[in-house]
Amino acid sequence: MNIVRPADELLDQPFWRHLAAGQLHLNACEACGAFRHPPGPCCPKCRHIGEHWAPVSGRATLQSYTTVRHPVHDRLTSAVPYVVTLVRLAEGPRMISGIPPGERYDLKVGLELECKVISYDARFALPFFVPVAQVQP
Template identity: 40%
Template sequence: MSTAATDDGLLLPVPDEDGAPFWEYAARGELRIQACEDCGRLRFPPRPCCPHCHSFASAWRPMSGRGRIWSYVVPHPPLLPAYAAMAPYNAILVELADAPRIRLAGNLVAAPDAPLDSVDPARLRIGARVQVAFTEVGGVTVPRWLLEKA
């Protein structure tokens, strides 16, 4: 998968043939992960062939959308100009609850449409439980993450 920039300089994913279903499901508010139809193993990023059994048969399995912060970073300037005004913001890796070997990158935000800097970096914790939320950015629906309510 590659990226493209919006008119205001934000980076957006450019779906390729293998990953297109991920983004189509995201546009419907669903988090799905590619799975091998022969051995059943989940894989991300999406690809045409199972790295375990080499099958080309795949399906997209629904996930609960729950996970935990596996890692994070708080970028500081210098950054791309479109992101410098948002600093400090976070970029997190989320380990999915129902697929612990699958990790997705995103941002922890206060609400689905909140700005990237809407969560105080002091609130970030490895292991914090999160729930997926979806928002449209530049014509692409992207997953973001919200802290799970205790």
């Protein structure tokens, strides 16, 4: 499958670097410790300017999902149908993701999920979410 890679943005470079190493890290406030995604220079909770990157559990709850049947980009033509998910991480932030290509699950809002990082090459990986019982080391 062809992958559409994100633009190289300064604020999210650490996010992609950690994923390439197989780990899910999020941007967190230096002052109150609140996690945020997408990353930003100012904490939306306490308005402090100052941040760091920290690992998160990868646990999440499914809030919504849809099956994409028409490609939204030419490079995704061979990928349809695929599932896009909206999950709330145990640490608080929401994240748009999906389930791994070719995998199928009986999804229901409220389902407990866990992050599965899939590498596409040495420098690029994506976080997907699967039902907790389905995660394999």
